[in-house]
Amino acid sequence: MNSWKYCRELGLAASIYLMYIRFSGAHRAVSAITEILLHIDWTSMRRLGVDVGGTFTDLVLWDDDGTTTVHKTPSTNEDPSVGTMKGISALEVKAEIDLESIDMFFHGTTVATNIVLEHNGDDVGLITTEGFRDLLHIARKxxxxxxxxxxxxxxxxxxxxxxxxxxxxxxxxxxxxxxxxxxxxxxxxxxxxxxxxxxxxxxxxxxxxxxxxxxxxxxxxxxxxxxxxxxxxxxxxxxxxxxxxxxxxxxxxxxxxVGPKTSNYISKLVDEASAAGVSDDVHLMTSAGGLVTARSARQTPVSLLTSGVVAGLIGGCAIGAASGYPSVITLDVGGTSADVGVAPDGRLRMKHLLDTRIGDYHAMVPMAEVDTIGAGGGSIASIDEGGMFRVGPRSAGAVPGPACFDRGGTEPTSTDAMVVLGWLREKSFLSGTMEVRPQLAEQAVRNHIAEPLGQSTEKAAMGIFTVLAHSMTEAISLHSVRKGYDPRDFSLVAEGGAGPLFAWHIAKQLDIPRIIVPTHPGITSAVGLLATDIRYEVPTTVWTSSDQADIDLLAREVARLTDQAVAQLKGDGIPDEHIDLECSVDCRYVGQGYELRVQAPSGEIDADWVEQVAQAFHEQHGRMYSQRFDDKPVQLVNVRMTGIGMVPQIRLPKIAVGDADSTPAKVATAQTLMWTDDAGSPKWVDTDVYSRELLRAGNVFDGPAIVEQFDSTTVIGIGQRATVDELGHIIIERCAQ
Known part of the structure; x- marks a missing residue:
């Protein structure tokens, strides 16, 4: 199976370091690193990651020597496979490779999600137990x-x-x-x-x-x-x-x-990729943060809901860990939406059963704790019938897009606002391959917002940015502060094409000490596809209590789930030495209506195992609700076994080190509208412009500054300092007072 060709000529020291990052969580013993290293076949590996978003399709090609080639292309929402194959063809030319040399193809897709949100699935019939015909209609109270x-x-x-x-x-x-x-x-x-x-x-x-x-x-x-x-x-x-x-x-x-349309899409994509010479070994990201084969995805496409969103969180975790900051908040801002995730110590949190919804429907599938709001680069600013100023959730999407792209859009978007503010320059978008017309942006903001409100165009543009940034700030607060986590203990990973444009302001508002801007922020979700493992979760309901636990039942069910998970992985051709297992239990106090998921210990299923599960639940309940009842029995409701097909992690290459002078050479000076202090009004200031390609490890520069690159633009505010680390990530922190 060619999906198990791994990393040729990868040095042993780098291997141990990378595997340590992957397995350093509390749920993995460090000794596992040595065990895995003993079994890896160190041959060549070339992986392709493709994440289809509402506006752009992001592609990243990762070679075994650490070389990365990225590409962005407009999404073709009527048939996402068209945009995907166009992007792959462009990437082939850009990377100067033969598509047949690609070993694995990882994919994140919004096809299933869009079917649900747009209510355009296929006609479905239901065969159920006599007397339960209207259960779907009645639902819950x-x-x-x-x-x-x-x-x-x-x-x-x-x-x-x-x-x-x-x-x-x-x-x-x-x-x-x-x-x-x-x-x-x-x-x-x-x-x-x-x-x-x-x-x-x-x-x-x-x-x-x-x-x-x-x-x-x-x-x-x-x-x-x-x-x-x-x-x-x-x-x-x-x-x-x-x-x-x-x-x-x-x-x-x-x-x-969602099944017929999604399975047809997957089959079509696999066939077209295979015909083009790309490996037909296609894996898709699931809502739980793991990969499944195309075969499995066709059978249970409901597992693909929110897949691309989760990939962004995984990519952010990998980037934060590689830079030495494992606890991250990810802000992935694309053209249509902004995705927010919180990962303490780099661990994905799973959503509570009450929150595992997609659109208007309940989906009882495991979902990583990532939430989406309608705020992106294409979010449209408008004034409603009551005179209220709004930004989003309506988006210009890829077509017609923001007014400044001159593709038919006339309404002002957040992208147009940042063009007016001077943050996005005429030749900065996609390295100048997509034309930006500032006059169209100014016209859209002036006609639709500034003049109706009696404001200047610049003030209206700043208002668009501020409203959208506030929505993102509230989303981060909702999923950190209100769930027991202090943002000041995290680093903010700015992802997506627009994430680095907003992060500098949001970090100031929430007092987040550090921003990490990945080497390629616009394709972080695609990178996340390459930074995860193949995962299958198999659940069952057990109904037992910690004070009178049925040990035989638990042992029998855990063994059955283990066999089932292993069989699924082996069915995908994954060898024994690359299979790992994780067990978790859904628990609650007797009398409660809903459960919390806790990690179960490894080893023999006995009374001590049950006690450790109960203690883990007490601690989790205390964190979530500020109350714990250690004298009360814990009810074990569901047991879940997750089978993991471990994929060696991608190697993050180091970049060249800068000269003795740590300040990089600027490529231009621009006039931008910025806040000069926390209380004052924005003012036009001289702003240094840097090219991301020219940055070197050790470079240090202060804001106000702008860093331009193919897939994104980064803003460094006044009072902030940017440092380039050895992996090429830009670390933005407050300047020392």
């Missing part, structure tokens, strides 16, 4: 507006499965997995024929308590395959094998809703 009798419920307005296609059959399994009523196979056959006649593209099969005994669902699938072989079939026992009927049914229906 929680409503968007708690006290309104006249509200539209989104899961009812935009139904995943219309009532006429929700079909029931006699069958019943109890909560222990015992069969109470045998499956009526004739009824399943009849309903499958009916759904086929109605022209549905996908069939979801969700029976009561199938997470305990999937036999009825598996037999129902066999019957549907016989009667309706062209249907995309989704089983709740495979998609979400744990208790909570509504969430399990919703997730299964979501998987069917």
């Amino acid at each position: 929680k409503r968007p507006l708690n006290y309104s009798n006249y509200q539209e419920l989104p899961w009812q307005k935009w139904q995943l499965v219309p009532r006429r296609n929700r079909r029931t059959v006699p069958e019943r399994i109890d909560a222990s997995g015992a069969v109470l009523t045998s499956l009526d196979e004739d009824a399943v056959r009849q309903e499958a024929r009916l759904l086929r006649e109605r022209g549905v593209a996908a069939v979801a099969i969700a029976f009561l308590h199938a997470y305990k005994n999937p036999a009825h669902e598996q037999r129902a699938r066999e019957i549907v395959e016989e009667e309706f072989p062209e249907a995309f079939i989704s089983l709740s026992s495979e998609v979400a094998s744990q208790y909570r009927e509504y969430e399990r049914f919703s997730t299964t229906a979501l998987n069917a809703f």
Whole structure:
């Protein structure tokens, strides 16, 4: 399997250092580094990462010698594979390589997410237990507006499965997995024929308590395959094998809703990449922060929701750790949205079950703690009917784009505002390959914002920036301060094409001591695709308590999950020596309605194992809610086994060291509008402009300054100092008083 060609001529010292970064978390023993090094086949490796965003598609090619080639191209939202293949072709020329030399292809996509958000999935039929036809309609008692009798419920307005296609059959399994009523196979056959006649593209099969005994669902699938072989079939026992009927049914229906289009897209991309000579060994990022094969992604495309968003967080963690700052807050600002993630000690946090939603629907799949707001480079500034000044969430996207790009857009965006402020120069965008017309930006801001509000164009532009920056500041505060983390203990990793334009101001507002601007901030999500492992999570519901734990049940279920996770990895061709396992448990105090996930210890499943899980839960509950009850028994609800196919981490190459004079040579001086102090009004100031390509390790320069490069522009504010580290990352800190 050519996906296991690794890193030719990688020095041993660098190998140990990189593996230490990857495995230095508390959940990995340092001894694992030595074990892995003993088994790695140090041959050549060339990896391609492609992240498709709403505005741009980002590509990065990582060679085994540390050479990196990056490219950005406008996304083709009508068919993302078109933009992807165009970008790959351009990257081939840029890197001067043969596409057949690419060993692995990692991909992050918004296809499944967009289908859900735009409500344009395929027609779905549901076969479920008699008496549970309307479970998807009723949902939970929680409503968007708690006290309104006249509200539209989104899961009812935009139904995943219309009532006429929700079909029931006699069958019943109890909560222990015992069969109470045998499956009526004739009824399943009849309903499958009916759904086929109605022209549905996908069939979801969700029976009561199938997470305990999937036999009825598996037999129902066999019957549907016989009667309706062209249907995309989704089983709740495979998609979400744990208790909570509504969430399990919703997730299964979501998987069917996005399944046909997403699986067709993946198949088309794999075929086109293979035809072009790129490796057909395509792996896709999941919402949990791991990679899965194209085969697995086609079966459970619901796992791809928010995939590109998570890649940005993983990339930020890798970059922060490599620069010596493992605790990071990531700010990934693209053309349409801004993604915020918080990773203490470089560890991804998983979302609470109450928060694992996508659009209007509940998705009971593991999701890393990353949230998105409608704030990006393409966010449109406007004045509503009530005279209120707004920025976003509406975006100009790739087409027509900001007014300054002269592609048909006439409304002012945050990009246009920063052109007016002097931060984005005429030839700075994509190294001058995309023309920027300042006069169009000024005209858009003046006509739509400044004149209606009776303000100068410059003040209106600064207002656009300030409003959008405030939205990002609030998002970071929501996911750090309000969840028990102090931003002053973190470094802010500025990602995306626009992240480094906002980070300098946001860090000042939240008193974050340090900003890290990656070597290629605009393609950090694509880098994140190359910095993660292949992961499969297998859950089950156990229902036992720490004071009366069923050790035999726990040991049996952990062993079963282990075998299942290992089998999935081996099915992908991953050898034994590259397989690792992590166990976690969803716990709660007896009487609580929802759980918190905690890491379980390795080793034998015994009373001491249960006690360690309980103690971990007490600590987690205390952090989350400032209350812990050590004298109360802990209920172990779900056990999860994560199988990891370990991929050796990409090598971050060092850049050339600067001369004795640590100040880099500036390429220009620009007039920019900046705050000269915290209380004053913005003023036009002389600002040094530097080229990122000319920066060297050890370079130091003070703001106000601008650093331009192909995929982004970085702003260093007044009172801030930038230092270039040995990896080429720009570290921005407050100047010493």
